[in-house]
Amino acid sequence: MTAINTLSNFSTISGFILLGFPGPRQGQILLFVLFSVIYILTLMGNGSIICAVHWDQRLHTPMYILLANFSFLEIWYVTSTVPNMLANFLSDTKVISFSGCFLQFYFFFSLGSTECFFLAVMAFDRYLAICRPLHYPTIMTRRFCNNLVVSCWVLGFLWFLVPITIISQMTFCGSGIIDHFLCDPGPLLALTCKKAPMIELVFSALSPLPLIIPFLLIMGSYALVLTAVLQVPSPSGKRKAFSTCGSHLAVVSLFYGSVMIMYGSPTAEHEAEMQKIVTLIYSTLTPLLNPVIYSLRNKDMKKALQKFLGT
Secondary structure, eight states, rough: OOOOEEEEEEEOOOEEOOOOOOOOHHHHHHHHHHHHHHHHHHHHHHHHHHHHHHGHHHHSSHHHHHHHHHHHHHHHHHHHTHHHHHHHHSSSSSEEEEHHHHHHHHHHHHHHHHHHHHHHHHHHHHHHOOOOOHHHHHHHHHHHHHHHHHHHHHHHHTTHHHHHHHHHOOOOTOOOOOOSSSSSHHHHHHHHSSOOHHHHHHHHTTHHHHHHHHHHHHHHHHHHHHHHHHOSSHHHHHHHHHHHHHHHHHHHHHHHHHHHHSSSSSTTTOOOHHHHHHHHHHIIIIIHHHHHHHHHHHHHHHHHHHHHOOO
């Protein structure tokens, strides 16, 4: 079954073919079971953090409010790709509609951008708590925290709106085959009938900014945190400060380490299989591991989760 029917001098798009992870039927079923389990565990892990923060009054602080919102974001981030990937494993045609492809494209990159902004805001929160402890309660008020949360969501969803709208209006030719498990910009732009260097340049210039700008803010925040911590005279105080930042740094390293391999350089080219593996790390495994990292390294969160789960 073809995804594109060519009529005279133009192409009528009915959909694209997502190759995903080709293999025998038994292998597809095995992958379906594996990623179904990962998806369910991700929903349960992040959902547990949201519930623990909501029900435990001790966690009604900016740090944990941001964490709960971050977990809520992770649920939607993994949902933007995994359900379609699961359906793809069981599909014989592996076709995704034109609108479905670009909706996935938009939500996946918008949620990913929102995650970058959240990580930057969480680093800023740790900077204030450690470097400006006396001013922290007056600066990081509940209202200011809520404004930061809303700003992350709005900015994340506005960033890719114009570029994706422009790309969706382009004409696509050829087989319509995307050698990926999601609608990624590289394979999509390769299917356009007429190359548009200006559009590709604008997209290449805009797409790394939600990665680079928050990353620089995160590095700047933690450089100031490290300077402040090294000036703390007591070893116990240093350990407490590093423990407070440890979970967030682990999440930042895991997310940015994999994302920057893919999108850190706009001109970087990767083999299709490597693209899929790296994309799986930051789109599927990172949301799964984040609740584990926060619950294991944070004593208050661990106690709240134990109380919520009744263990």
